[in-house]
Amino acid sequence: xxxxxxxxxxxxxxxxxxxxxxxxxxxxxxxxxxxxxxxxxxxxxxxxxxxxxxxxxxxxxxxxxxxxxxxxxxxxxxxxxxxxxxxxxxxxxxxxxxxxxxxxxxxxxxxxxxxxxxxxxxxxxxxxxxxxxxxxxxxxxxxxxxxxxxxxxxxxxxxxxxxxxxxxxxxxxxxxxxxxxxxxxxxxxxxxxxxxxxxxxxxxxxxxxxxxxxxxxxxxxxxxxxxxxxxxxxxxxxxxxxxxxxxxxxx
Amino acid sequence: xxxxxxxxxxxxxxxxxxxxxxxxxxxxxxxxxxxxxxxxxxxxxxxxxxxxxxxxxxxxxxxxxxxxxxxxxxxxxxxxxxxxxxxxxxxxxxxxxxxxxxxxxxxxxxxxxxxxxxxxxxxxxxxxxxxxxxxxxxxxxxxxxxxxxxxxxxxxxxxxxxxxxxxxxxxxxxxxxxxxxxxxxxxxxxxxxxxxxxxxxxxxxxxxxxxxxxxxxxxxxxxxxxxxxxxxxxxxxxxxxxxxxxxxxxxxxxxxxxxxxxxxxxxxxxxxxxxxxxxxxxxxxxxxxxxxxxxxxxxxxxxxx
Numbered sequence: 330x331x332x333x334x335x336x337x338x339x340x341x342x343x344x345x346x347x348x349x350x351x352x353x354x355x356x357x358x359x360x361x362x363x364x365x366x367x368x369x370x371x372x373x374x375x376x377x378x379x380x381x382x383x384x385x386x387x388x389x390x391x392x393x394x395x396x397x398x399x400x401x402x403x404x405x406x407x408x409x410x411x412x413x414x415x416x417x418x419x420x421x422x423x424x425x426x427x428x429x430x431x432x433x434x435x436x437x438x439x440x441x442x443x444x445x446x447x448x449x450x451x452x453x454x455x456x457x458x459x460x461x462x463x464x465x466x467x468x469x470x471x472x473x474x475x476x477x478x479x480x481x482x483x484x485x486x487x488x489x490x491x492x493x494x495x496x497x498x499x500x501x502x503x504x505x506x507x508x509x510x511x512x513x514x515x516x517x518x519x520x521x522x523x524x525x526x527x528x529x530x531x532x533x534x535x536x537x538x539x540x541x542x543x544x545x546x547x548x549x550x551x552x553x554x555x556x557x558x559x560x561x562x563x564x565x566x567x568x569x570x571x572x573x574x575x576x577x578x579x580x
Numbered sequence: 581x582x583x584x585x586x587x588x589x590x591x592x593x594x595x596x597x598x599x600x601x602x603x604x605x606x607x608x609x610x611x612x613x614x615x616x617x618x619x620x621x622x623x624x625x626x627x628x629x630x631x632x633x634x635x636x637x638x639x640x641x642x643x644x645x646x647x648x649x650x651x652x653x654x655x656x657x658x659x660x661x662x663x664x665x666x667x668x669x670x671x672x673x674x675x676x677x678x679x680x681x682x683x684x685x686x687x688x689x690x691x692x693x694x695x696x697x698x699x700x701x702x703x704x705x706x707x708x709x710x711x712x713x714x715x716x717x718x719x720x721x722x723x724x725x726x727x728x729x730x731x732x733x734x735x736x737x738x739x740x741x742x743x744x745x746x747x748x749x750x751x752x753x754x755x756x757x758x759x760x761x762x763x764x765x766x767x768x769x770x771x772x773x774x775x776x777x778x779x780x781x782x783x784x785x786x787x788x789x790x791x792x793x794x795x796x797x798x799x800x801x802x803x804x805x806x807x808x809x810x811x812x813x814x815x816x817x818x819x820x821x822x823x824x825x826x827x828x829x830x831x832x833x834x835x836x837x838x839x840x841x842x843x844x845x846x847x848x849x850x851x852x853x854x855x856x857x858x859x860x861x862x863x864x865x866x867x868x869x870x871x872x873x874x875x876x877x878x879x880x881x882x883x884x885x
Contacts, residue, residue: 379797401802405802406799408796408797419794421791432791433798435582436804437801438582438804480798
């Protein structure tokens with residue numbers, strides 16, 4: 330579903346690459362936590378999957394597409410298969426909840442009839458059935474994030490990318506959001522979530538990929554935020570030039 | 581693509597950016613009016629060339645008793661001298677170049693003079709003797725006037741040989757210079773218009789960057805995202821183009837066909853409404869294409885992957 334082949338991403342004017350020879354594979358229906366300190370490459374990873382950035386080196390395959398050869402004309406159609414949620418929600422303040430979700434369908438040319446059916450359905454699923462005429466500023470943070478999730482999944486994407494979706498929320502609200510993401514995952518959607526939230530990762534016991542300085546230092550099934558198992562590589566070598574590329578755990 | 585949504589977005593952008601839109605309208609209006617004026621001047625030059633080159637002749641002026649230029653020595657050209665010139669015109673060397681020629685004697689010259697300077701005090705001063713006799717030669721090809729000038733200039737009794745097109749060339753040069761000046765001004769204004777459109781669209785895109793970000797995220801096609809902005813630029817510039825078209829038609833109708841026609845009469849062919857109506861579509865297409873190109877360029881920055 331998503332495969333990285335020794336992917337390196339360097340930004341101009343920064344000698345240290347954001348991702349350094351990353352190889353890994355994520356399968357259909359997985360729920361993956363992406364953890365690591367700020368600047369360890371989590372956001373770059375998500376941007377690469379979205380093809381907002383091009384890798385400096387290496388190959389990325391997403392949903393059977395080789396992203397390096399995807400023309401910019403085809404990128405929008407590729408993105409219709411992905412949903413994205415951010416820490417800061419990114420709702421349109423002058424549109425109601427319904428219109429925010431409907432907007433993402435309108436701009437990809439869905440019919441009015443389809444929108445009238447799909448939007449109430451998805452709002453019900455995220456638990457906002459009665460609030461479709463509210464404006465974002467009238468909602469709590471958790472509710473705003475639910476709107477953002479509704480917008481991300483209304484077109485039934487195969488993959489949902491979440492960049493610290495609980496970063497702005499209190500623990501109780503976060504738990505509600507995680508329940509929702511879990512439900513979405515059970516419906517068959519692959520979920521990749523970058524997070525700093527120790528409690529959530531430890532409690533969910535899902536696959537954890539840990540990044541440090543642009544390298545995968547851990548890839549563990551049913552893992553926690555801090556590893557309980559023996560590390561798969563020698564930390565003394567992390568970031569050392571010429572260190573052998575770390576292979577992702579074969580699945 | 582949903583047409584209503586795209587048009588709605590474009591209308592929204594125009595409303596939000598009204599001051600910039602007005603300045604785009606004004607700048608395109610003025611620059612395209614200059615373009616239209618330059619094109620009309622070129623039409624005018626073409627018409628005058630066509631009209632006068634058809635009628636222009638080479639005039640071989642004979643000496644009068646008051647003249648001492650050329651080969652004259654204040655002596656009226658004799659009949660032999662006139663016959664010699666006529667023989668030259670009939671000769672095998674010159675005849676092939678000549679379509680026809682006429683002789684204009686003192687009286688005929690005086691009649692023509694009175695006619696063209698009617699109402700001027702010059703008419704009272706002139707007498708038939710002052711006005712030179714001349715052969716009016718119509719050439720097969722007006723461009724070959726030099727052949728005639730070279731072979732006849734030195735003949736006794738010939739005061740001068742004049743290609744009448746030379747008079748016209750002076751006027752045409754002035755008109756040409758004016759039209760180049762108009763084109764120059766128009767190009768400067770058009771550059772300003774293009775930059776202004778690009779800035780307007782960039783502002784408009786900036787004020788809608790949240791929407792653009794989300795549209796890109798959920799996979800709206802590039803064309804869907806950029807069309808409202810391009811329409812916005814094209815619409816503003818089309819209003820300016822239409823105003824310029826109206827201005828060009830009004831210029832021809834009220835200035836050329838009104839004021840100029842009254843003051844110089846029918847002696848010079850002038851551009852008419854038909855020419856103006858030919859210029860209008862040129863202006864409108866130019867305005868639309870330039871606006872679409874600059875708006876498309878401005879918005880493409882927001883669409884890079």
